[in-house]
Amino acid sequence: MTDMASLMEDRAAAKVISGNLHTPVDWDSPKLARNIKKRYAAERRFKIYGLSAIAIALLALVVLGYSIISKGYSAFFQTYVQMEIFFDPAKIDPDGTGDPAIIGRANFDGLIRDALSKQFPEVSGRSERRDLYDIVSGGASYDLRERVLENPSLIGQTRKVWLISGDDFDMLNKGYISANTDEGDRRLNDQEVGWYNTLVSQGSVEKQFHTRFFTNGDSREPELAGIWGAAVGSFYTLVVTLILSFPIGVLAAIYLEEFAPRNRFTTIVEVNINNLAAVPSIVFGLLGLEVYLNVMHLPRSAPVVGGLTLALMTLPTIIIASRAAIKAVPPSIRQAALGLGASPVQTVTHHVLPLAMPGILTGTIIGMAQALGETAPLLMIGMVAFIVDIPGGALDPATVLPVQIYLWADSPERAFVEKTSAAIMVLLGFLILMNGLAVYLRKKFERKW
Amino acid sequence: MSLTYLLLAVALLCAVSFYFGRQRAVALSNGRYSNLHSLPAHYGMYTALWCGLPALGLLLVWMMFEGTIIQTMIVADLPEEVTSNSGLLSLALNSISQIAAGGGEHLTVSPEIVEAGHRLANLNTIANAALIVVMVSVALVGLALSYRRISSEMRARNNVERLFRYIMIVCSAIAILSTVGIVFSLLFEALHFFGKVSPLDFLFGLEWSPQTAIRADQVASDGAFGAIPLFVGTLLITLIAMFVAVPVGLFSAIYMGEYASPKFRAVAKPALEILAGVPTVVYGFFAALTVAPFLRDNGAVLGLDVSSESALAAGLVMGVMIIPFVSSLSDDVMSQVPKSLRDGSYGLGATKSETIRHVIFPAALPGIVGAVLLAVSRAIGETMIVVMAAGLAANMTVNPLQAVTTVTVQIVTLLVGDQEFDSAKTLSAFALGLLLFLITLGLNVFALKVVQKYREKYD
Numbered sequence: 001m002t003d004m005a006s007l008m009e010d011r012a013a014a015k016v017i018s019g020n021l022h023t024p025v026d027w028d029s030p031k032l033a034r035n036i037k038k039r040y041a042a043e044r045r046f047k048i049y050g051l052s053a054i055a056i057a058l059l060a061l062v063v064l065g066y067s068i069i070s071k072g073y074s075a076f077f078q079t080y081v082q083m084e085i086f087f088d089p090a091k092i093d094p095d096g097t098g099d100p101a102i103i104g105r106a107n108f109d110g111l112i113r114d115a116l117s118k119q120f121p122e123v124s125g126r127s128e129r130r131d132l133y134d135i136v137s138g139g140a141s142y143d144l145r146e147r148v149l150e151n152p153s154l155i156g157q158t159r160k161v162w163l164i165s166g167d168d169f170d171m172l173n174k175g176y177i178s179a180n181t182d183e184g185d186r187r188l189n190d191q192e193v194g195w196y197n198t199l200v201s202q203g204s205v206e207k208q209f210h211t212r213f214f215t216n217g218d219s220r221e222p223e224l225a226g227i228w229g230a231a232v233g234s235f236y237t238l239v240v241t242l243i244l245s246f247p248i249g250v251l252a253a254i255y256l257e258e259f260a261p262r263n264r265f266t267t268i269v270e271v272n273i274n275n276l277a278a279v280p281s282i283v284f285g286l287l288g289l290e291v292y293l294n295v296m297h298l299p300r301s302a303p304v305v306g307g308l309t310l311a312l313m314t315l316p317t318i319i320i321a322s323r324a325a326i327k328a329v330p331p332s333i334r335q336a337a338l339g340l341g342a343s344p345v346q347t348v349t350h351h352v353l354p355l356a357m358p359g360i361l362t363g364t365i366i367g368m369a370q371a372l373g374e375t376a377p378l379l380m381i382g383m384v385a386f387i388v389d390i391p392g393g394a395l396d397p398a399t400v401l402p403v404q405i406y407l408w409a410d411s412p413e414r415a416f417v418e419k420t421s422a423a424i425m426v427l428l429g430f431l432i433l434m435n436g437l438a439v440y441l442r443k444k445f446e447r448k449w
Numbered sequence: 450m451s452l453t454y455l456l457l458a459v460a461l462l463c464a465v466s467f468y469f470g471r472q473r474a475v476a477l478s479n480g481r482y483s484n485l486h487s488l489p490a491h492y493g494m495y496t497a498l499w500c501g502l503p504a505l506g507l508l509l510v511w512m513m514f515e516g517t518i519i520q521t522m523i524v525a526d527l528p529e530e531v532t533s534n535s536g537l538l539s540l541a542l543n544s545i546s547q548i549a550a551g552g553g554e555h556l557t558v559s560p561e562i563v564e565a566g567h568r569l570a571n572l573n574t575i576a577n578a579a580l581i582v583v584m585v586s587v588a589l590v591g592l593a594l595s596y597r598r599i600s601s602e603m604r605a606r607n608n609v610e611r612l613f614r615y616i617m618i619v620c621s622a623i624a625i626l627s628t629v630g631i632v633f634s635l636l637f638e639a640l641h642f643f644g645k646v647s648p649l650d651f652l653f654g655l656e657w658s659p660q661t662a663i664r665a666d667q668v669a670s671d672g673a674f675g676a677i678p679l680f681v682g683t684l685l686i687t688l689i690a691m692f693v694a695v696p697v698g699l700f701s702a703i704y705m706g707e708y709a710s711p712k713f714r715a716v717a718k719p720a721l722e723i724l725a726g727v728p729t730v731v732y733g734f735f736a737a738l739t740v741a742p743f744l745r746d747n748g749a750v751l752g753l754d755v756s757s758e759s760a761l762a763a764g765l766v767m768g769v770m771i772i773p774f775v776s777s778l779s780d781d782v783m784s785q786v787p788k789s790l791r792d793g794s795y796g797l798g799a800t801k802s803e804t805i806r807h808v809i810f811p812a813a814l815p816g817i818v819g820a821v822l823l824a825v826s827r828a829i830g831e832t833m834i835v836v837m838a839a840g841l842a843a844n845m846t847v848n849p850l851q852a853v854t855t856v857t858v859q860i861v862t863l864l865v866g867d868q869e870f871d872s873a874k875t876l877s878a879f880a881l882g883l884l885l886f887l888i889t890l891g892l893n894v895f896a897l898k899v900v901q902k903y904r905e906k907y908d
Binding site for chain 2: 427
């Protein structure tokens with residue numbers, strides 16, 4: 001209120017100075033000048049408040065982005081260890097049959113362990129050995145098997161092979177586990193750090209691009225866990241959502257905008273759509289759990305159920321956007337079509353709808369982007385299960401990208417922190433792509449009538 | 450997958466009927482389309498719709514009831530001692546479906562169950578075959594009947610358009626249906642819950658510990674279902690979020706609307722909107738792994754004991770999430786204040802900030818209150834941030850440095866994992882959901898009314 005007061009003061013001062021209306025106000029008098037200065041200072045302060053509010057919001061965005069990227073970029077690379085592997089015929093194919101079935105069953109883990117023991121012959125004792133074998137991931141034996149099945153002539157030879165390392169070793173190499181901390185405070189003991197240093201000095205430790213992260217399903221081992229399973233699950237879920245919500249939403253929008261008489265039914269529908277848009281997403285999850293799982297007995301964890309649930313959530317977004325797009329088509333188009341003898345339905349399907357389509361598609365893409373980022377309702381319908389397999393259809397158990405992020409964020413292993421951040425980067429990448437497409441569509445087809 | 454093929458088959462039949470219907474109309478026209486009442490394509494569409502729609506409707510009804518009917522048939526044949534105990538029953542049904550799916554060799558179950566499993570597999574096969582036969586025959590009958598009705602006088606276009614209209618009405622009604630579905634599914638389970646726990650204890654109880662004994666002989670608490678601590682926690686976090694979101698959102702809206710140059714706005718506005726587009730699970734991760742440790746460490750430096758799941762961390766991050774929401778809504782509201790008010794204020798010699806503070810803001814206040822209420826309702830219903838960053842223990846505290854739990858956190862914890870639908874523990878989630886739904890709905894209806902009234906004032 002102070003500056004309102006000072007505004008009043010200005011007036012009062014002006015009145016005193018002018019005495020009556022015929023003598024002009026002396027705007028240069030020290031009192032008025034002081035007052036104006038005060039008011040301008042208040043003006044500047046106010047402007048600074050506004051600017052700093054925006055700065056705070058943008059700072060939050062930058063910190064968010066920085067913390068995710070700085071935590072996550074290292075997940076795109078994985079530590080590999082070079083080992084001299086002797087492809088022992090006695091272990092792989094003792095009878096020399098060359099039969100892939102026999103080779104496939106061979107104990108490739110044993111080969112890796114032999115190589116590790118040969119490299120560090122001084123290691124003895126059960127627990128020490130276990131520590132030693134943890135240098136290499138359990139997934140490395142599958143790589144070796146692939147290699148031998150592809151090229152059976154390797155059997156009997158000794159080759160230097162890059163093997164994927166275990167997660168603790170990977171964390172040490174990436175610097176997340178510091179060798180300088182007290183031995184009791186880190187996950188690797190001094191001996192394991194010593195092995196690491198030896199391997200590094202031999203040039204046998206290297207970071208390579210981590211393709212598995214993009215091609216694997218989930219795993220309990222961080223170094224083997226990938227996002228492909230969740231990405232496929234997200235894809236099926238979104239397809240189901242789109243198939244259901246797009247036609248229903250557009251048809252509902254056409255009806256409400258072009259055909260609906262003003263009656264109680266229409267009013268109830270409109271009120272309902274507005275309210276549905278504001279219902280918390282978790283309530284939709286409860287609805288899905290009760291109706292789709294308990295009443296209709298659809299399979300748990302399936303993308304179909306996720307898609308059905310998300311479709312109800314996306315419907316209001318699509319309806320509202322489509323109505324706005326249809327409303328933006330000028331009435332003259334309709335009148336022209338009707339005047340040439342088109343029926344109301346023909347007018348809509350041949351003229352109004354094609355003209356409104358860019359707007360409708362923009363709204364749909366934004367709705368789909370929301371659905372892609374949605375987590376809470378999917379937790380309710382069981383899409384949080386630990387699923388290793390890549391889902392093959394909309395009825396298979398699956399998880400989706402945001403739920404995968406939630407699951408990894410809950411995992412205790414240090415290596416999952418970077419996986420989570422990397423998965424977030426992938427999810428945000430998809431969202432940016434979708435929103436970018438929406439903006440492009442809007443810019444390209446935007447029409448002023 | 451049989452369902453996909455079934456749908457494809459029906460789509461194919463529709464395409465075939467379209468072709469037949471159109472051909473028939475063309476044949477009837479004797480080469481002049483003006484002999485027909487409608488365009489040939491309308492006749493095609495007429496037959497296609499009559500072929501496809503009844504079949505799809507049948508499929509929908511079938512899918513809704515198939516599971517329930519088959520389950521009732523299976524349960525009817527199970528021995529009394531299994532069906533009388535709901536826990537045993539759900540266990541038995543689980544094994545039965547496993548056996549039916551071809552697995553379950555490792556299960557040690559009674560021969561009745563194994564038999565029921567085989568029966569279930571049998572029934573499923575029969576049901577699938579029956580569905581295919583019934584659906585295809587319904588489609589064919591629809592095709593045949595509509596094909597025979599085609600004549601040059603038939604009003605195919607009117608028919609098709611009327612049908613189109615009905616389809617549109619059904620689509621619009623889905624909005625009502627989902628609200629009804631939400632209310633009934635929540636109410637149904639909540640009433641179950643209130644049969645076990647008195648509504649008064651639930652609404653006004655001061656203690657929340659939903660762990661109930663699983664077996665009768667187990668030593669465990671009876672479970673306390675007092676929702677007050679959950680609402681205190683929810684309100685605390687919401688309040689913190691509002692402390693961040695309202696001033697920042699409001700001031701950025703003012704700056705964007707009144708001061709910023711078009712160039713600045715073109716950059717800053719989309720950047721702010723990115724905050725609204727970030728999935729909540731990302732905010733949750735940020736709150737749990739960046740903000741919470743930061744607050745804890747800095748609190749320790751200052752000698753404060755900050756919990757690692759403090760309400761402050763969740764509230765701050767939630768506030769950031771809501772900034773663009775508050776900002777865009779209040780921007781809308783303030784831009785609707787008529788220009789005459791502004792001009793009047795400038796004319797009297799007020800500066801820009803004086804105009805905003807003493808003219809525009811008071812005039813827009815009802816709308817801004819509405820916007821803030823909408824933001825509050827969104828904060829109350831927000832789930833992932835609090836699930837990841839807030840605690841699980843229901844502490845009755847207003848200290849933002851301590852861990853509190855919220856309604857949505859409890860719903861998620863109670864329902865994730867295996868559920869038993871007859872325990873008060875699981876059912877209480879639905880009662881909480883109902884309460885959450887009613888509160889957010891009430892807030893929204895009220896806020897929208899306020900905004901509406903405000904708009905009318907200046908229209």
